[in-house]
Amino acid sequence: MRMEQYKTVLEGGTGEIVEKKSRFIATVRPVKNEEEALAFLEEMRKKYWDARHNCYAYSIGKNREFTRCSDDGEPSGTAGRPMLDVILGEDIYNVAVVVTRYFGGVLLGTGGLVRAYSKAVQEGLAGSLVIEKKKGISLKVTTDYTGIGKIQYIAGERQIPILDSEYTDKVVLKLLVPDAETEAVQKAITEGTNGRAGMEKEKELYFAKVNGEVLTFED
Incomplete structure (x- = not known):
C-alpha cells in the first residue's frame, strides 16, 4: 500500500x-x-x-x-x-x-x-528540511517530431516536469505525472497527437518540490 x-x-x-x-x-x-x-x-x-x-x-x-x-x-x-x-x-x-x-x-x-x-x-x-512527497509515475512518451510541440505544450500547461528527453529518429520524453492526473494527461496527449504518441508507464515513484526544483524518489 x-x-x-x-x-x-x-x-x-x-x-x-x-x-x-x-x-x-x-x-x-x-x-x-x-x-x-x-x-x-x-x-x-x-x-x-x-x-x-x-x-x-x-x-x-x-x-x-x-x-x-x-x-x-x-x-x-x-x-x-x-x-x-x-x-x-x-x-x-x-x-x-x-x-x-x-x-x-x-x-x-x-x-x-x-x-x-x-x-x-x-x-x-x-x-530541518521537511518535504511533502507525492505519488506519481514516470510516463514514457514516444512520438515523431510533429508531435513534440504539442506534448511539450501539454506538459507546460499542466506543470508536468520532463525528467528526460531523447532525440533520434523519433522523440522519447519521460514525464513525471502525479498519480491523480495520469488518465487526464494520457487522454490529452492521445487527443493532441491524434493517437500517434505511444505511452508506457515506466515506474511508480514519489516526487517533491524543493526550492523550485523537482526531486524524485524510488520509495
Whole structure:
C-alpha cells in the first residue's frame, strides 16, 4: 500500500532551547528503518556522552509500524511521549529525534519538562528540511517530431516536469505525472497527437518540490 502523499524529512537539522539553565538540544534525522534509528541514537549518545539525558522518539513505516520513544531517566511521560506527540502532530514519517539535556541545576517539574522537550523538537524540525512527497509515475512518451510541440505544450500547461528527453529518429520524453492526473494527461496527449504518441508507464515513484526544483524518489 503506497500512500498518496506524506511528509518526511529530507535533511535533518538541530535546534536548541534553554529553560532555567538546562540546555535542550534536539537533533533530527531522516531514517528508513529501525536499524538506522538505533544507530543514530547510539551516535548521539556517544556525541553527548556527558549529558544527563538523551531522550528519543521515532516513527517509521507507512503505517507507523516502528514507533518508539524513551524518557531516558526523566520522569515517566515527560520527554519521549511529548517528543513523539510533536512528530505525530506534524504528521511526519520516517524520522528520528534525539533531545539531549544538560541539567542546569533547577528542577522544571513535569509540566515544565513536557513543554521543554516539545519545544526542543519543534526547534529541531524548524532547523530541518521537511518535504511533502507525492505519488506519481514516470510516463514514457514516444512520438515523431510533429508531435513534440504539442506534448511539450501539454506538459507546460499542466506543470508536468520532463525528467528526460531523447532525440533520434523519433522523440522519447519521460514525464513525471502525479498519480491523480495520469488518465487526464494520457487522454490529452492521445487527443493532441491524434493517437500517434505511444505511452508506457515506466515506474511508480514519489516526487517533491524543493526550492523550485523537482526531486524524485524510488520509495
